[in-house]
Amino acid sequence: MHTEERTFIAVKPDGVQRGLIGEIVKRFEQKGYKVIGLKMLQVTDEQAKAHYAEHEGKPFYPRLIKYIQSGPIVAMVIQGYNAVAGARHIMGSTNPDTAEVGTIRADFAQVMEYNIVHGSDSVASAEREIKIYFNDNELFTEGKCMSELVIESLDAEV
Template sequence: MERTFSMIKPEGVQRGLVGTILARLERKGYRIVALKMLRLTPELAARHYAEHQGKPFYQDLINHITSGPVVAMVLEGPGVITGLRQMMGATNPQQALPGTIRGDFALEMSYNVIHGADSPASAQREIALYFTPAELG
């Protein structure tokens, strides 16, 4: 069964959208394998966003993701990586279709409410950053 990593970003937690987003994911049929609320350290944020290091927006990403608590999760289901990406909608909320998480809840590209791994390799890397094998059952 395919697994992926997802994270509700600080603005999603702050706005009280955690339950709504989790309910959508469960209604779709994805199983929540692991779930935790945490506040990212700058070091963990740097590892999470390592691929963007050196880009002009890198420090803004770090500042944002460490600005408040996030909810990290591992989801499982058939085609979950692609399916979650479709449910999230376009990265830019102005281009995200109504009915997607970002289309319904996100206001700005920098504050787009949710993150999801974009490939099996990213999913594995991100799951390992946030969860130990014991936490994955």
């Protein structure tokens, strides 16, 4: 049986500062993924270190931690079939210079260090990263679809 996946996406501080929040959210929504959580926040030291733990010790790590805290981010959780790999495909590879044209990073960024968007690289990473930024009660999976609501509204008018 096929199931939907959840993944953690962030518009990084440079994306927020450049006014690209809507553009980035749009790209995931137009694919058909559901946004089930979304907020703007200032990343704390604790969150930054937890998020990028796998990169600790690498030459770019100190600048990465500084970058992710250089302004607010827009954090979101999106859900859909194959959402983890699908979202990475929409984002493009880490280096915007060689990312496929049409991806977010190729279209809006120039260098690896400032690549405007984050997306989890596996289902396990997604579960881990979602917990760093969201409580369960901040994720909204319930809700009637619009067509049901329209019928309900019309029926209510009899």
